[in-house]
Amino acid sequence: MFLYQRVWQSVRQYSTGPSSVIKNYGDFNTLAAEIRAIAKAQSSKLEMPDTQLLKSLNRTDLIHAIRKKHGGFVAVAKKLSLPIDTNAKSVDVNKKLAVRQKRRRERLIELNKHNVF
Numbered sequence: 001m002f003l004y005q006r007v008w009q010s011v012r013q014y015s016t017g018p019s020s021v022i023k024n025y026g027d028f029n030t031l032a033a034e035i036r037a038i039a040k041a042q043s044s045k046l047e048m049p050d051t052q053l054l055k056s057l058n059r060t061d062l063i064h065a066i067r068k069k070h071g072g073f074v075a076v077a078k079k080l081s082l083p084i085d086t087n088a089k090s091v092d093v094n095k096k097l098a099v100r101q102k103r104r105r106e107r108l109i110e111l112n113k114h115n116v117f
Contacts, residue, residue: 025065032080034062048077048084
């Protein structure tokens, strides 16, 4: 068991991102420093980096920390006072959600017909 934990820690250390040091992104100051560094490096005007940019930089650790530990991209951008490019296609998003909800309703109706559970 101890050997498994040591192997997992070494794999995790190298798979989280470019830095070889595991950082505590639960601390907002650490996360803010990383985001500001990426924002400075990517554009002349300081903007909140989006999910696609962070994925292209292989920084899924930052995406996870922003979404799960700090309330999402909009909340983090507000805390950092960085402008954020929100989804301009909100109509498309609402359509997508409506279609998903309709599909789930139809699936529940079919399941209730057959008394599966």
